[in-house]
Amino acid sequence: MTLIAPSLLAADFLKLQSECEMINSSAADWLHLDVMDGAFVPNISFGPMVIEFVHKIVNKPCDVHLMIEQPGRYAQEFKNAGADHLTIHIEACPMLHQDISQIKSLGMKAGVAVNPHTPVSFLSDILHEIDIVNLMSVNPGFGGQKFIPYTLEKIKQLKQMIRERNLNVLIEIDGGVTIENAKEIIDAGADVLIAGSTVFKADDPISVIEKLKAI
Numbered sequence: 745m746t747l748i749a750p751s752l753l754a755a756d757f758l759k760l761q762s763e764c765e766m767i768n769s770s771a772a773d774w775l776h777l778d779v780m781d782g783a784f785v786p787n788i789s790f791g792p793m794v795i796e797f798v799h800k801i802v803n804k805p806c807d808v809h810l811m812i813e814q815p816g817r818y819a820q821e822f823k824n825a826g827a828d829h830l831t832i833h834i835e836a837c838p839m840l841h842q843d844i845s846q847i848k849s850l851g852m853k854a855g856v857a858v859n860p861h862t863p864v865s866f867l868s869d870i871l872h873e874i875d876i877v878n879l880m881s882v883n884p885g886f887g888g889q890k891f892i893p894y895t896l897e898k899i900k901q902l903k904q905m906i907r908e909r910n911l912n913v914l915i916e917i918d919g920g921v922t923i924e925n926a927k928e929i930i931d932a933g934a935d936v937l938i939a940g941s942t943v944f945k946a947d948d949p950i951s952v953i954e955k956l957k958a959i
């Protein structure tokens with residue numbers, strides 16, 4: 745069964761409480777939270793303070809995606825804010841193994857995100873240490889972009905690597921996921937669909953989440 749993780753980035757931040765309540769009453773499995781620092785990516789979003797408030801009312805696991813430089817410096821802070829999963833970018837971490845160990849020792853599930861240009865083979869020597877791979881299907885930094893079709897090939901390659909080694913790693917797909925393309929993404933081997941605009945910009949987000957879940 746595919747997991748659905750709506751991305752709060754596309755929510756109406758003036759109505760953050762009701763957006764969170766919508767997530768609680770929906771079929772969503774996780775809530776995805778995008779942290780951007782204006783350095784690793786051009787955009788700036790929100791940090792641990794907002795996540796701390798959201799975590800207080802959301803009753804689903806908080807899947808925190810750090811698009812920031814030197815993310816290890818903030819692992820403890822995101823743990824304190826309520827992150828259940830902490831995903832960091834391979835491109836931002838020269839000491840990736842060390843950062844992953846830190847995240848796990850803080851009691852969070854550890855994820856590694858890869859940008860569209862980064863081959864999945866770069867994950868080979870860390871795959872057995874992690875819980876989640878976030879395959880970016882757009883260039884990180886903004887919601888509402890178009891899905892990059894080559895991601896489907898990367899999903900298949902990664903799925904094969906995971907199967908061959910009999911690992912328990914979830915593949916999440918981040919960016920440009922819609923009701924129209926969800927099936928081919930799932931068929932390629934995705935375990936988790938992250939959806940920002942598709943969910944939060946819809947007239948009826950609850951039914952969109954249900955539709956994604958039913959695919």
Ligand code: DX5
Nearest residue numbers: 751884885887888920940941
């Ligand atoms: C992009 C973020 C995504 C974003 C997805 O940098 O990592 O999580 O919120 O948004 P949509 O689903 O609108 O492409």
Ligand code: ZN
Nearest residue numbers: 776778809918
């Ligand atoms: Zn994300």
